[in-house]
Amino acid sequence: MELKLYDTLTRDKRLFRPIDPVRVRIYVCGPTVYDFAHIGNARPIIVFDVLFRLLRHLYGADHVTYVRNITDVDDKINARAAEENPGLALNEAIRIVTERTERQFHEDVAALGALPPTIEPRATEHIAEMRDLIERLVAAGNAYVAEEHVLFAVPSMKDYGRLSNRPLDEMLAGARVDVAPYKRDPMDFVLWKPSKPGEPAWPSPCGIATPGRPGWHIECSAMSWKHLGETFDIHGGGIDLVFPHHENEIAQSRCAFHTPVMANYWMHNGFLQVEGEKMSKSLGNFVTIHELLNTDTFGGRRWPGEVIRLAMFMTHYRQPVDWTVNRLHEAEIRRARWMGPHAQRGVPEKGRVSQSMLEALLDDLNTSEALVALDELARRSRAADETGPADLANDLAASLVWLGLANDAEFEYARAESKDLRDTVAAAMVGVEKEKISALVDARNAARKAKNFKEADRIRDELRTMGIELEDKKDGTTDWKVRR
Numbered sequence: 409m410e411l412k413l414y415d416t417l418t419r420d421k422r423l424f425r426p427i428d429p430v431r432v433r434i435y436v437c438g439p440t441v442y443d444f445a446h447i448g449n450a451r452p453i454i455v456f457d458v459l460f461r462l463l464r465h466l467y468g469a470d471h472v473t474y475v476r477n478i479t480d481v482d483d484k485i486n487a488r489a490a491e492e493n494p495g496l497a498l499n500e501a502i503r504i505v506t507e508r509t510e511r512q513f514h515e516d517v518a519a520l521g522a523l524p525p526t527i528e529p530r531a532t533e534h535i536a537e538m539r540d541l542i543e544r545l546v547a548a549g550n551a552y553v554a555e556e557h558v559l560f561a562v563p564s565m566k567d568y569g570r571l572s573n574r575p576l577d578e579m580l581a582g583a584r585v586d587v588a589p590y591k592r593d594p595m596d597f598v599l600w601k602p603s604k605p606g607e608p609a610w611p612s613p614c615g616i617a618t619p620g621r622p623g624w625h626i627e628c629s630a631m632s633w634k635h636l637g638e639t640f641d642i643h644g645g646g647i648d649l650v651f652p653h654h655e656n657e658i659a660q661s662r663c664a665f666h667t668p669v670m671a672n673y674w675m676h677n678g679f680l681q682v683e684g685e686k687m688s689k690s691l692g693n694f695v696t697i698h699e700l701l702n703t704d705t706f707g708g709r710r711w712p713g714e715v716i717r718l719a720m721f722m723t724h725y726r727q728p729v730d731w732t733v734n735r736l737h738e739a740e741i742r743r744a745r746w747m748g749p750h751a752q753r754g755v756p757e758k759g760r761v762s763q764s765m766l767e768a769l770l771d772d773l774n775t776s777e778a779l780v781a782l783d784e785l786a787r788r789s790r791a792a793d794e795t796g797p798a799d800l801a802n803d804l805a806a807s808l809v810w811l812g813l814a815n816d817a818e819f820e821y822a823r824a825e826s827k828d829l830r831d832t833v834a835a836a837m838v839g840v841e842k843e844k845i846s847a848l849v850d851a852r853n854a855a856r857k858a859k860n861f862k863e864a865d866r867i868r869d870e871l872r873t874m875g876i877e878l879e880d881k882k883d884g885t886t887d888w889k890v891r892r
């Protein structure tokens with residue numbers, strides 16, 4: 409089994425060879441934690457989760473290190489914190505914003521079926537490594553101090569700009585650099601800057617007296633170095649990060665360590681637009697993962713995480729995606745076909761992961777072909793005699809679980825023969841005791857009988873927060889199930 413990946417730097421698709429097959433190393437730029445993650449942010453999370461799963465399959469789960477950082481120092485965070493908590497000291501206000509956003513991000517991406525990365529480092533915990541890198545760059549003549557800033561001297565690097573491969577004037581326009589008077593060259597970028605009183609601040613490098621804070625790019629060079637080494641296998645992120653962020657990461661890391669490459673493969677997922685338009689808050693088409701999962705704002709209903717994930721797989725990761733309600737409907741119908749009665753006999757642990765699905769993924773993560781392989785497997789599984797051996801149903805279940813499009817509990821739930829057993833599995837799925845759920849359902853029905861609808865609604869909402877959906881039957885009884 410050979411994995412081929414497209415490398416943005418060399419602009420070709422080639423065989424993946426890890427530097428060390430017992431320690432395959434991948435770094436992906438993670439979120440800046442100041443606001444809900446939007447559906448564009450979900451794309452790299454889902455794409456690189458598939459790559460992580462595939463690498464674990466090829467090299468063994470213990471032999472792959474996936475690092476995805478959390479950016480918790482940023483001017484946008486400072487601004488949001490000051491706006492939300494004007495009465496608090498800025499550091500305290502920042503802590504409130506970043507902790508809440510990080511928790512929300514973890515909830516969102518778990519619902520999308522993304523495995524947690526091996527290491528999730530925070531920028532603020534790597535300031536010492538950033539200072540170290542900055543001092544190496546100054547010592548090597550690739551950076552300089554000016555007016556208490558430290559800047560990377562772009563002309564000092566002969567082959568700067570190979571990743572984005574754009575003419576200098578285009579890069580300048582793209583970087584939207586402010587041509588500050590202390591810059592020797594307009595392309596030079598900030599490694600470190602002084603903090604104003606009240607802003608987050610750390611002791612500065614290079615003997616600068618005023619405490620300061622890092623520029624954006626240096627954090628990823630520092631965290632990938634700390635956790636993956638000077639050179640590693642794969643660096644990933646969204647296409648919008650190619651320039652200036654990744655270009656500058658390369659400049660920093662290669663010049664600090666005198667290495668020919670930072671990572672051997674650079675992978676970038678394509679843009680995402682919503683219903684044919686660029687997503688923006690001003691157009692009112694800004695879609696967060698949280699809204700898709702938990703509110704009725706997109707297409708008038710909530711969408712299960714597995715459907716969102718599947719909808720993303722329908723387009724190759726390097727192509728642009730148009731995120732539409734129709735796409736989600738299509739994904740939902742497709743998944744329902746796989747999860748029909750024929751699949752319900754499936755036991756994931758007893759099945760083999762579809763070889764044709766894996767082969768599609770080995771070809772630069774061709775997810776849309778992988779879905780075709782699942783369609784075919786489901787078709788054969790359906791055609792098999794209901795009373796015959798469940799081999800194909802098992803294989804289908806194993807493949808869906810492998811790709812993160814279903815979980816073990818769903819199959820257990822479907823196989824459960826009695827309502828009582830289904831309730832037990834469902835309660836375990838949401839991590840709440842079955843007796844507690846029944847008691848709440850009874851309390852709600854009692855409140856309804858007493859015409860206390862406010863209390864009845866409150867209990868329904870409480871159950872909904874737990875992940876339980878109620879269904880009132882015509883005969884006056886109420887069923888409950890896991891919210892999909």
Ligand SMILES: [Zn+2]
Pocket residue numbers: 436437438628653657
């Ligand atoms: Zn980064």
